[in-house]
Amino acid sequence: xxxxxxxxxxxxxxxxxxxxxxxxxxxxxxxxxxxxxxxxxxxxxxxxxxxxxxxxxxxxxxxxxxxxxxxxxxxxxxxxxxxxxxxxxxxxxxxxxxxxxxxxxxxxxxxxxxxxxxxxxxxxxxxxxxxxxxxxxxxxxxxxxxxxxxxxxxxxxxxxxxxxxxxxxxxxxxxxxxxxxxxxxxxxxxxxxxxxxxxxxxxxxxxxxxxxxxxxxxxxxxxxxxxxxxxxxxxxxxxxxxxxxxxxxxxxxxxxxxxxxxxxxxxxxxxxxxxxxxxxxxxxxxxxxxxxxxxxxxxxxxxxxxxxxxxxxxxxxxxxxxxxxxxxxxxxxxxxxxxxxxxxxxxxxxxxxxxx
Numbered sequence: 001x002x003x004x005x006x007x008x009x010x011x012x013x014x015x016x017x018x019x020x021x022x023x024x025x026x027x028x029x030x031x032x033x034x035x036x037x038x039x040x041x042x043x044x045x046x047x048x049x050x051x052x053x054x055x056x057x058x059x060x061x062x063x064x065x066x067x068x069x070x071x072x073x074x075x076x077x078x079x080x081x082x083x084x085x086x087x088x089x090x091x092x093x094x095x096x097x098x099x100x101x102x103x104x105x106x107x108x109x110x111x112x113x114x115x116x117x118x119x120x121x122x123x124x125x126x127x128x129x130x131x132x133x134x135x136x137x138x139x140x141x142x143x144x145x146x147x148x149x150x151x152x153x154x155x156x157x158x159x160x161x162x163x164x165x166x167x168x169x170x171x172x173x174x175x176x177x178x179x180x181x182x183x184x185x186x187x188x189x190x191x192x193x194x195x196x197x198x199x200x201x202x203x204x205x206x207x208x209x210x211x212x213x214x215x216x217x218x219x220x221x222x223x224x225x226x227x228x229x230x231x232x233x234x235x236x237x238x239x240x241x242x243x244x245x246x247x248x249x250x251x252x253x254x255x256x257x258x259x260x261x262x263x264x265x266x267x268x269x270x271x272x273x274x275x276x277x278x279x280x281x282x283x284x285x286x287x288x289x290x291x292x293x294x295x296x297x298x299x300x301x302x303x304x305x306x307x308x309x310x311x312x313x314x315x316x317x318x319x320x321x322x323x324x325x326x327x328x329x330x331x332x333x334x335x336x337x338x339x340x341x342x343x344x345x346x347x348x349x350x351x352x353x354x355x356x
Contacts, residue, residue, distance in 0.1 A: 003040040003085065004028065004352065005075070007092040007099055010046060010067040013241060016265055019188045020093060021045070027185050028091075031349040039353070044078075046070040072102045079106045089115040091352060095147055095154060096123050096131075104150040117352050118151040119184070120161065121262065125168040128214050128260035145169050148178070155182040155348050158284040161262040184263065185345035193272035196249025203229040203321055204251040206275060208244075208266035209258060211235045219257045219306050226314055229321050234266075248273040252321045257300035261285060268338050276320045276327055277334070288342060292330045293320075 006028075011021035025041045032039040046067035078084050090103050095118030107114045122129040124140035131140065148154055148171065156162035162181050165171075171179070205227060209215040217233070224231035229252070234244055248254065254270030254277055261267075261283040271277045279285040282297040295316050299309040306313070320327060350356040 001038045001040050003042055003083075003088045005042050005044050005078075005084070005088065005090045007044050007071055007075070007090060007097065007103075009094040010064060016186065016189065020185065023188050024091075024093065024185055027187060027345070028349055028352065031346065032353055035350075035353060035355060037353055037355075044071055044074055046074070068097050068099055071097075072099050075099060075102060076106065079110060079112065084112055084114065086113050088112075089117065089352060092116065092118045092151075094118075095120045095151065096144070097147075098143075100147045100150050115152045115352075116150055117153045117155065117348075118147065119155045119348075120165060122260075123165075125165055126260065126262070127168075130212070130214070133214075141169060145171070149175070152178060153351050154179050155184075155345075155351075156180070157182070157184045157263040157342060159287055160284045164262075180347065180351060182348035182351070183342050183344050183346075185348070186265070186268075186343040189265065189269055190272060190339055190343055192245060193248070193269050196245060197272065197274040199249040199274065201252045201274065201324060202250050204247075204253075205229055205231050205278075205317065205321060206248060206251045206254045206270060207231065207233045207256075208248070208254055208270060209235070209256065214258060214260035216257045216259060216300065216303070216306075218303055219300055220255065222306070222310075223255075223314070223317075226310070227317065227321075229318075245269070245273065248275055251275040252324050253278055253317065255317065256280065256285070257306070258283065258285075259301075263342065264288070268343065271331070271338060272335060274331070276324055276331065278317055278320060288338070290330055290334050290337070292327060293334065 006025055008021045009017040011018040025043050029041055047070040092100055100116060100118060103116055122131065123144050124131045124135045125144055126132045156165065156179065159181050162179050166176055166179055207220040211217050220233060232247060239247060248270045252275065254267055254275040256267050256279045263284050267277050267279060277289060277293045279289050279294055280297045280300050281294040285294065295313060298305050299313045300306050
């Protein structure tokens with residue numbers, strides 16, 4: 001029986017990574033049982049840490065390296081003990097992980113052929129991501145290309161993300177077959193947020209993002225002084241996870257003006273909880289959301305452009321906050337799109353299980 005070694009992102013309560021840590025092994029095992037495939041699953045957790053997140057970032061930049069380094073240590077010990085066998089598989093749930101190098105190195109030099117699968121979220125190849133903005137070039141591009149070629153399959157939640165990755169890292173067309181648009185495994189988000197869908201809604205607009213430059217917080221700070229509805233900036237509200245979901249479930253709408261978005265979990269959470277999504281017609285949002293929920297990208301392409309188009313944006317938001325019933329049918333259609341195409345990872349799981 002082959003083994004799938006899952007190399008997870010460190011589980012952090014403030015992020016969906018804790019849900020992934022718990023749920024991905026369960027979801028893959030369930031898919032394998034459905035397809036009558038015998039598969040052993042091992043979760044290669046790193047050493048626990050008390051670290052949180054670096055301001056404006058998804059993870060803490062030092063803690064995440066310590067966590068990944070401990071994963072490399074544990075994986076190397078498993079190779080050394082003979083626990084990794086030819087034909088086994090590795091799923092690295094954040095492909096920006098130097099553990100991929102260690103796995104490929106040992107697989108080649110110890111003559112233990114394994115498959116490597118990696119999920120990409122963001123990186124230096126994305127100029128609007130914090131890695132793209134802060135890292136000196138070109139060294140990270142070479143690292144990212146190396147990890148791409150080390151993986152048998154690379155997974156991207158959206159077409160937008162896949163296209164940007166391949167273009168910005170100059171991947172030749174003949175090598176693009178290992179890049180797969182797959183959605184992501186967020187069944188727990190569907191289950192949890194859906195319970196709030198029918199909650200009574202208040203005239204409230206939620207801005208659910210990290211308070212970072214690529215999310216343009218200066219726009220929502222100005223908007224909250226102009227709108228007649230309540231505005232909640234969740235990170236400044238200091239909500240725990242359950243309070244966050246309850247707030248989403250009470251809101252009429254959820255708003256984004258992000259310049260960087262390769263998927264956008266928080267906007268999907270709001271939509272699933274019954275809040276009307278209001279998004280710019282750019283990044284991953286362009287392919288994910290129906291026309292009813294997208295405003296022209298130039299309205300928030302910069303703070304200057306926002307001020308030029310503020311009246312239009314205010315009207316767009318007010319129409320949806322004040323008349324949610326007019327969007328009930330579109331909301332149902334939108335939620336189905338998110339569930340089917342972006343929150344479901346069966347494409348990824350079937351690829352790992354060699355079903356596609």
